[in-house]
Amino acid sequence: MTRLTYRDATAADLGFIVSLIVEDSVVPTNDEPDRPDHPRYLAALEAIERDPNQRIVIADYEGQPVGTVQLTFIPGINRLGEWRCLVEAVHIVPTHRNLGLGGEMIGWAIEQAKARGCGLVQLTSNKKRVDAHRFYERLGFKKSHEGFKLSLS
């Protein structure tokens, strides 16, 4: 069953994306959901748009945006030059959680990875998001790695 449709995000979607990121964050952010036209948001979106190995998409449900996901396609030498797909910024609006839409969205991301010839899909999830970990394991992901972050700001 496919209930979601997907389209590349535009500047008009930045308000939706930033609000959703802030609402769904488990760590403090310096985001400004009231300023979706902030030059730094616009510059980031333009950087994504001009990089053929980047996509940020909006998932629509009955004509309304309900989710986001960002994909990065990464060439690598190992495993005979295998490409991998990094999944970031996975969010569903509060009103539409627990309906299976997140699973549908990740399933779509996996299909995009296959279409690009990737041999691996990878993502990290904050250790606080225990429900998300079960979600990814149900989808077939293996919790095989530790995810390390170093903040430079």
Added chain:
Amino acid sequence: MTRLTYRDATAADLGFIVSLIVEDSVVPTNDEPDRPDHPRYLAALEAIERDPNQRIVIADYEGQPVGTVQLTFIPGINRLGEWRCLVEAVHIVPTHRNLGLGGEMIGWAIEQAKARGCGLVQLTSNKKRVDAHRFYERLGFKKSHEGFKLSLS
């Protein structure tokens, strides 16, 4: 103290890179270290070379290659359009381990991330690599996330 020098890898380095990846792997690989000119390795290297957000470098020590690291620079919307740097394929040759060269190489990667305006450096490390986890924590990384992988092959 700076003992390593860095240069972007070329096709002539593929034999070194693939041999090192295979030697240092904790999981089975289908790599072919005797065929560094395999079209799939060459295609992967070309994909890295033509993407301005990708680098794979060789670290040289006294004129000899001793390490590799791959960097991916990723624009994102969150945290006011923050860029992040994903570090992959971190390897040092067996003869030169435990000399602090890995720390020097990651320090260099962090400097590249800063030079590109990144606010975050991130990487995943197989849960079996316990020594590597202590290494990254000593360098200031926080083991804040679970790393999920889904093999498509």
